[in-house]
Every structure is written in structure tokens, then in C-alpha cells.
Amino acid sequence: SERSFIMVKPDGVHRGLVGDVIKRFEQRGYKLVGIKVLVPSRELASKHYAEHDGKPFFPKLVDFLSSGAVVACVFEGKDVVKTGRTMIGATNPLASAPGTLRADFAVDMGRNIIHGSDSVESAMREIALWFNADELATYATATQAWVYE
Numbered sequence: 212s213e214r215s216f217i218m219v220k221p222d223g224v225h226r227g228l229v230g231d232v233i234k235r236f237e238q239r240g241y242k243l244v245g246i247k248v249l250v251p252s253r254e255l256a257s258k259h260y261a262e263h264d265g266k267p268f269f270p271k272l273v274d275f276l277s278s279g280a281v282v283a284c285v286f287e288g289k290d291v292v293k294t295g296r297t298m299i300g301a302t303n304p305l306a307s308a309p310g311t312l313r314a315d316f317a318v319d320m321g322r323n324i325i326h327g328s329d330s331v332e333s334a335m336r337e338i339a340l341w342f343n344a345d346e347l348a349t350y351a352t353a354t355q356a357w358v359y360e
């Protein structure tokens with residue numbers, strides 16, 4: 212089943228939004244298979260955002276991500292990568308549709324509270340970067356048959 216890397220960034224943790232973020236994915240029917248809290252090193256933050264290396268906002272982005280605790284999650288389920296991005300909203304919270312996480316909880320592009328993988332390939336790379344294989348749980352939920360036909 213498809214997996215996505217979803218992370219509450221330091222602003223979301225400081226603001227006490229961890230539960231709100233996880234709640235949205237849980238209530239949609241996605242299964243939490245990995246979760247941890249950590250303060251990322253600058254090296255880990257740089258690797259995570261490697262695609263942006265060289266852009267003017269990259270140093271600030273790495274400083275910010277490594278400035279505090281994040282909650283790194285892996286969610287699993289049908290179309291979770293693309294649907295997760297839809298639930299998160301646009302990079303700029305002011306351009307995000309109402310009802311998305313960024314529209315409901317943020318106003319500033321550099322403080323948009325949450326990260327979500329942008330493709331299945333990115334998800335696989337990011338999950339391998341942030342988690343060891345033995346930190347991901349394989350299990351069936353009791354409600355599975357009521358979420359999936």
C-alpha cells in the first residue's frame with residue numbers, strides 16, 4: 212500500500228498543532244505506521260530539502276527545520292501521497308483552499324506547519340532518510356473493511 216512522509220515542522224510543534232495534523236490523516240482513514248519526535252541536524256534537514264539546494268531560501272529553510280523538534284510520520288493508504296498534498300494545501304498558506312491544513316492553521320510560506328511528500332518517489336526517498344525499516348509497523352486496523360470496499 213502507498214506510503215507518504217508527513218512531518219509537523221517546528222512551528223507546528225511549538226504551536227501545539229501535532230494532534231490536529233495527525234487527526235486529519237487519521238479521520239480520513241489513513242493508517243499511521245511510523246512516528247517519532249526529533250530535532251533534525253542541519254545535515255538531515257539539508258538532505259531532506261536537497262532539491263532546493265542553491266535556491267536563495269535554502270539556508271533559511273535548513274536553519275528553520277533544524278531549529279526545533281519536528282514530528283516525523285509515515286501514513287499509509289489509498290493515494291496517500293497525492294491526497295495528502297491536497298489535504299495540506301498550497302506552499303503559500305494564503306493561496307491554500309479553505310479546509311486544508313495550511314489554510315486552517317498558517318499564513319506565512321516560511322511557517323506553513325507541515326511537510327508532505329510530493330510524489331511516490333519522493334516519499335520512498337524521504338521515508339528511507341528519516342526512518343529505519345524496523346521503525347515502521349506492519350499491521351491491520353480493525354476498521355479496515357469500513358474504510359475500504
Ligand code: GTP
Nearest residue numbers: 263268272301302320321322323325326327328329
Ligand atoms: P514542503 O512540504 O515543506 O516540501 O513544502 P512544498 O512542497 O509545498 O514546497 P517546496 O518543496 O517547494 O518548498 C519547501 C519549503 O520551502 C516550503 O514549504 C516553504 O516553507 C519554503 N519555500 C518554498 N519556496 C519558497 C520561496 O520562494 N521563498 C521562501 N522564503 N520560502 C520558500
Ligand code: MG
Nearest residue numbers: 326327328329
Ligand atoms: Mg516540497
